[in-house]
Amino acid sequence: MAASVMIPRMERQDKRLVDQLRPISFETGIAPNATASVLVAFGRTKVICAVTIEEDVPRWMKIQRVEGGWLTAEYSMLPYSTLDRKRRDITAGKLDGRSSEIQRLIGRSLRAAVDLGKIGQRTIWVDCDVLQADGGTRTASITGASVALAIAVNKLVAQGKLAESPMKRLVSAVSVGMLGGEALLDLCYVEDKDAEVDMNLVMTDRGEFVEVQGSGEEAVFTADQMSRMLELGRKGLEEIAGLQRQVIAEADKPDADALEGLSAFFGSGRQA
DSSP states (O other): OOOOOOOOOOOOOTTTTTTOOEEEEEEESSSSSSSSEEEEEETTTTEEEEEESSSOOOHHHHHTTOOOOOOEEEEEEEESSSSSSSOOOOTTTTTOOOHHHHHHHHHHHHHHHBOGGSOSOOOOOOOOOOOOOOOOOHHHHHHHHHHHHHHHHHHHHHSSSOOOBBOOOOEEEEEEEEEEEEEEEEEOOOHHHHOOOEEEEEEEETOOOOEEEEEESOOEEEEEHHHHHHHHHHHHHHHHHHHHHHHHHHHHHHEEEEHHHHHHHHHTOOOO
16 A cells, blocks of 8 residues: 655745635724724735715716716725835826726625615715735725625615615625645735735625636646635635624624613603
């Protein structure tokens, strides 16, 4: 009988397993002036995702008599988000190509989650500002923005401005890639910059694909390798969707002070 051979597993910089996500957290209410906001962290990558509702629609919708509302996204990396200061786009007089491509991706991904016909003549603005970048800023932005969007539309329903929630599904995103011949989930910066293959997956919480972005970095990849990356991505996105649902459910609960005040009001006999 041939002796079995143990294949060494890649040791990642942060000691994670190949199929392990970075620690993910969501802090809601980080920008009080927004309708809803979330500070999302994928490891050391941190992004503020804020949703603002405007009671109007773009001019092109009025001209074309398009029913319903619109959702659009903006993305930026703050100057101190990277090791070397990143110059603000405004100083160059235009949005750089990478930021433009990412904000279009965020907008497409979130529009797949919302029935725009149900939001009325409103525009949903989604702003994603990167505080700290360590790989996966676009995937963190989509994931955090989906949570902020769900909280925002739930507020509109609670306020009676919407008859029902226009959210059809949640969306989330994660990176996968090939490094040293090994498929990895949720790449940090040092992994991403050296990866032979880099791929970003956007999926719904029902397991449906919204978008797949993938390419070989001066390399090629096989169908088996692609299947392995998709498998890792699905696993990670199922975990992320569970975290999203928990955060949204918690955000929609009235806080203890509100409940105490309501109880005191009704207990005092001051009902209208």
